[in-house]
Amino acid sequence: MTNSLLARFAENIFWLARYMERAENLARIIDIAETHARDEAGGQDWKAVLEMNSDVKRFTEMHGEIAPGNVIYFYLLNRDNPNSIVSSVTYARENARSLRHLISTEMWSHLNVFQTWLTGLRRRDVTAKKLAGICGRIKQECQAHTGITEGTLYQDQGACFYWIGKSVERLDQATRLIDIGYRQSLLLGPDRDKDSHWNALLRFASGYQAYRRTHRVNMRPAEVVRFLAFDGNFPRSLLTSVETAQRHVRRLEDGFGIESGREALGILDEIRSRFLETDIQAVLDTDLHGYLDEIQRRLQDCTVALGKRCFGHLE
């Protein structure tokens, strides 16, 4: 018996992972943005969240004024917004539905129940008072999904595509977060505000406690960015994510004789080398946005290469 994987399923499982990761990141961001909006030094900035996701234009067309309630609705429950959490989880479930015979029953059943709960939420369920609880639950469900996957998904090439998708999405989300976070910090005045800003940014990425443990009292921008981007022990850093992706693309060939990932691997290798060569202070002094933009472009190329070579997209 062969254990080959249909190109369409490879793509389905890649996107299943991406959508779930996207939902988790968004829940994280909404949660922290809302919490810090009520912090004395925080200064609510929903516009930054919209910018982070390049959604300002679409949002204003749909909702007009950037009011907290609207942004929350837009990102949590608006099914017309393809980037909303409910949309992401629904797409994830649709992909999982195609994959039901390949993924574990537990994965499917959990996602099915989660999506049913999410689509049952209404505007009144996501008011400021209830928001932290809802975002917490979404985050937990996404994490439960990851845990169930890790514990039950058969580790064949399908699983490789899952982890590739997950790491690519993490890379994508982390570059956005760093980009917008740094840009916002430049607009702030006194140092105290800046500290609180970096503090929030680290929390967005679930990196606050690890950062505190490994760094001295001062929040130095270059240190925070270096941590989020290049700390090899931080599970959500750019470096960790690219290395995870590399490992699983390599496993396609080493473990299953699938050579079609080579082009994508070339791109990931190149991204990682660039990370290792980067002098972060020099980048901050010149053009961080341009630097991150280039990473995003290469990630795009990587997804396109996977599409052409592994998912059977036409050239």
Next chain:
Amino acid sequence: MGKIVRRLDKLNVKTLRKRAQAAERELFNLGITFTVYSDANAIDRILPFDVVPRILSKKDWETIDSGVRQRVAAINLFLHDVYHDQKILKDGVVPKDLVLGNANYCKRMAGVDLPGGTYVHICGTDIVRGTDGRFKVLEDNARTPSGVSYVIENRHLMLRTFPDLMDKIGIRRVSDYGLRLHQALAQVAPVGVDEGDAQVVLLSPGVFNSAYFEHVFLAREMGVPLVEGRDLIVQDDQVFMKTTGGVERVHVIYRRIDDAFLDPKAFRKDSMLGVPGIFAAYAKGNVTLANAVGTGIADDKAVYAYMPRIIRYYLDEDAILENVETHICREPEGLAYTLQNLSKLVVKPVGESGGYGVLIGPRSNAASLEKRHKELLANPKNYIAQPMVNLSVCPTLTPSGLDPRHVDLRPFAVTGRSTWVLPGGLTRVALTKGSLIVNSSQGGGTKDTWVLDK
């Protein structure tokens, strides 16, 4: 049997309801559902499940099992014959025009040889029990019979929700269906392909098909890829699937797509679900399709009437399972009888399935009888008529407690080189009081079916 009744007796209706609710919630959470599309929304519905099992004795089952195997053997011989020498037509046992003039007769299949001579690899035989206790065949489903996933999932559900009821009863297992099916399909791989090397796939119309859950279930239970038409290509009259590592040969396809949509080059040109060129590969013997193309001629409601004679013709045996007495309206005497006794008969269109277009005479008003009378005169060939069969009943959990409801039974027979019948089958139950229609599209539900091993 007595043990089961005593145990059931101890569970009061409230407990049964509570467990039934838990069971239905589990079905929903596991996504054992079919999807109903309305406007912009897709709604997942479960097939109603009744927790009171239907029980078949060992002796009952022996009759059904041997009767179904006999019938499947005759059907396969009949199909091979009508697509080759047509002896049965030449001998006048079945009217020539009934077969050759039938919309389900597929000319392209003439002369095509199939591994093992097997046409109907998966057969669902709908069986009812009359008030006299005898089992009778209501119809054969020799195209793409569905429902087997519910048989197995219902059992799993019962094992989880009623362990106390089932303990040490001795119920024949159903869980090896996937393995048996995979083995049978591998046995009929194209000539030259070793059974152990046969790449089997399940071809589904996709996630929007209402039976998609069953396709997933079968692919999972067999451990084979679940493909759609767009995943397959035909090169040099061989079928391949598109994988991450390039294209890979496919030998056996369990297809859940109707003949008409299978190949836009051979059949309906507008089919987006099929695989262009697959029929040519099939006709050359390079791929096995299960079920074969053109099996619709065997489960045609008009051919059904001849089934006892078909069995005798090929096997020289009497039918173990009787037919329901059938009047063929294409024949003058059948039509005359039907018109005279319309209010006592069940009149079915021959081309329909799913219980659509069925007129139940004794329960119809004058207007519908009159309408069918006209339809019969206008197009007699389209109908057969049968007496009302008083379907047997089973105790069923209803809003007013345990009540009798009508049931039927669809055992599933799997045929590679030989035939195996899954012990039990799908028991469908008409949940509406007095209703005889058990189809899921019209308010039917299902029950777990227990075949006792002693």
